[in-house]
Amino acid sequence: MIALPQKLPRWLAPALFVAALGAAFWRAPNPAPPAFVPPPAAAASPLPALFAAQMLPQAAESAHAATLAQLADGRLAAAWFAGSREGAADVAIWFSTLSRDGWSRPQPIANRESTAGGVFAHVRKVGNPVLYVEGSWLHLWYVSVGIGGWAGSSINHSVSTDGGQSWTKPAKLQTSPFANISTLVRTPPVPLADGGLGLPVYHEFIAKHGEWLRLSPTGQILDKTRMAHPVSTLQPAVVALDAQRALALLRDAGPGPGRVQVATTANGGERWTAGEPLPIPNPNSSVALLRLKSGRLLLAGNPPDGREALLLWISADDGETWQASRSIEAAADSGAEFSYPALLLGRDGRIHIAYTWRRQGIKVASFSEAWLDGGQP
Amino acid sequence: MNAQAAYGILAHGLIFGAFVALLPLGELRARAALAATTVALLAGIAPVMHGIFGTPSLTLLQLAILQLANKTPSPLGHRPALGLLAFAIPFYAAALGTGAFDPYALGYQPAALLAALMPVAAVLWWRRRDVWLLILAVDLAGYASGAFANLWDVLFDPLLVLLAAVIVGRRGVLRLIASRLR
Numbered sequence: 001m002i003a004l005p006q007k008l009p010r011w012l013a014p015a016l017f018v019a020a021l022g023a024a025f026w027r028a029p030n031p032a033p034p035a036f037v038p039p040p041a042a043a044a045s046p047l048p049a050l051f052a053a054q055m056l057p058q059a060a061e062s063a064h065a066a067t068l069a070q071l072a073d074g075r076l077a078a079a080w081f082a083g084s085r086e087g088a089a090d091v092a093i094w095f096s097t098l099s100r101d102g103w104s105r106p107q108p109i110a111n112r113e114s115t116a117g118g119v120f121a122h123v124r125k126v127g128n129p130v131l132y133v134e135g136s137w138l139h140l141w142y143v144s145v146g147i148g149g150w151a152g153s154s155i156n157h158s159v160s161t162d163g164g165q166s167w168t169k170p171a172k173l174q175t176s177p178f179a180n181i182s183t184l185v186r187t188p189p190v191p192l193a194d195g196g197l198g199l200p201v202y203h204e205f206i207a208k209h210g211e212w213l214r215l216s217p218t219g220q221i222l223d224k225t226r227m228a229h230p231v232s233t234l235q236p237a238v239v240a241l242d243a244q245r246a247l248a249l250l251r252d253a254g255p256g257p258g259r260v261q262v263a264t265t266a267n268g269g270e271r272w273t274a275g276e277p278l279p280i281p282n283p284n285s286s287v288a289l290l291r292l293k294s295g296r297l298l299l300a301g302n303p304p305d306g307r308e309a310l311l312l313w314i315s316a317d318d319g320e321t322w323q324a325s326r327s328i329e330a331a332a333d334s335g336a337e338f339s340y341p342a343l344l345l346g347r348d349g350r351i352h353i354a355y356t357w358r359r360q361g362i363k364v365a366s367f368s369e370a371w372l373d374g375g376q377p
Numbered sequence: 378m379n380a381q382a383a384y385g386i387l388a389h390g391l392i393f394g395a396f397v398a399l400l401p402l403g404e405l406r407a408r409a410a411l412a413a414t415t416v417a418l419l420a421g422i423a424p425v426m427h428g429i430f431g432t433p434s435l436t437l438l439q440l441a442i443l444q445l446a447n448k449t450p451s452p453l454g455h456r457p458a459l460g461l462l463a464f465a466i467p468f469y470a471a472a473l474g475t476g477a478f479d480p481y482a483l484g485y486q487p488a489a490l491l492a493a494l495m496p497v498a499a500v501l502w503w504r505r506r507d508v509w510l511l512i513l514a515v516d517l518a519g520y521a522s523g524a525f526a527n528l529w530d531v532l533f534d535p536l537l538v539l540l541a542a543v544i545v546g547r548r549g550v551l552r553l554i555a556s557r558l559r
Contacts, residue, residue: 024491027522028528030486121385121427121428122424171382177481178473206475224482228477
């Protein structure tokens with residue numbers, strides 16, 4: 001043990017400790033119990049039956065994991081990752097917006113070099129992005145990996161205040177004590193009553209399960225909660241049902257043939273409880289969940305055998321029961337993959353879905369509730 | 378670059394220099410440590426360490442600074458290293474997904490953890506472990522600065538635990554060798 005200089009009085013170390021402890025108590029967050037922003041009252045959608053689909057301009061050979069947002073000026077925005085193949089060093093997060101002239105030429109908004117330059121750490125690859133609009137702020141969360149595979153991911157956060165033209169340097173969300181590994185993001189956050197956000201994330205190292213990050217209005221992590229399940233789960237998609245209750249539907253990561261897994265909270269996301277899985281198959285693929293203008297819930301996912309079709313289900317009772325609705329796209333050939341859906345409710349009541357199209361590109365379809373109910377455009 | 382990224386890369390530069398200072402370099406030790414710190418920062422070693430090990434704890438940084446300042450022997454002797462290992466291994470196992478409880482989450486609203494540090498500090502003071510008490514005080518001051526979101530991250534990190542494992546393992550190996558030489 002090293003010896004301190006003799007002139008240091010014995011009371012100095014404890015005095016410094018007490019002062020630092022007091023400062024730490026002062027700094028420690030002590031937020032009010034969490035609550036969701038209650039969803040708006042249900043109303044009938046006046047839109048007629050409509051359906052239109054369009055491929056986004058190709059950014060690179062391989063594309064995956066799209067996310068959607070509606071900017072403050074009303075434009076739709078999409079982001080996804082694309083490169084020579086998933087996990088390659090040349091993969092970037094690409095961004096495009098929809099105007100009267102169609103979808104804009106995709107622009108790279110994050111890659112391994114820009115991420116490494118922002119967080120000052122080695123980055124091997126980037127992956128899943130999530131966009132979310134909060135007033136004039138456009139948030140971007142995306143995963144990056146320093147070492148190993150996707151299980152070694154951490155989450156980066158960047159913000160644009162000019163509709164995606166320029167972005168702040170990314171900052172890492174500190175979510176794990178072990179080299180900050182194994183927290184990934186795939187689905188959009190849920191607004192909280194205190195001005196913060198609840199961000200659904202998931203963990204892949206050793207065990208696979210959903211997690212819930214409570215973020216303060218300034219983006220600080222206030223809490224982290226596990227969504228424990230008896231089976232492996234990933235990628236929770238969450239909707240708030242009222243100020244206290246929310247429903248999370250999760251990808252079933254096996255083993256064996258899966259079903260869409262369920263977690264619920266009755267205290268604003270403070271604790272999550274595993275529910276009975278839905279009688280809806282899930283072939284270990286990402287799902288998307290959205291509360292519609294009518295108050296019904298819309299689920300997008302794949303059929304039991306694989307990702308060769310993208311299907312929709314509707315619930316009119318807060319997720320208790322589900323009915324099969326329409327099919328967005330299906331094909332029987334070996335290259336068919338229509339997966340990783342992202343749902344968005346436009347301010348005009350239109351529903352937008354973006355999804356991976358054969359790993360070659362991203363497709364966006366827009367439709368109305370009347371189309372969901374069987375109406376023909 | 379945000380404050381945490383700046384801290385992370387600078388701290389890893391110093392930590393790399395401290396590891397070099399452990400080598401038996403005689404009179405060249407101080408210069409080699411300074412050169413290693415510079416090389417780590419300029420040649421990309423510190424960003425790689427930051428990418429692999431994450432943001433270093435303030436405890437590890439302080440131990441590295443003590444090493445660079447030639448304040449030997451290090452406070453991280455066999456018993457503290459053994460205690461750290463005994464705590465950190467189940468902690469990491471639980472935090473990385475074994476079971477439903479995530480102890481790392483306690484560090485985001487750490488009032489209970491801070492309260493638990495009071496008896497720890499009292500024991501350190503009673504047993505005249507003033508260096509460790511000062512290290513703990515600097516850890517808490519670092520947390521109070523707002524640069525760390527989670528209290529656990531100022532206290533220990535995987536690289537510190539790896540160092541503790543090396544210290545504990547080294548003694549075990551030396552004892553094994555000694556027993557075979559008898």
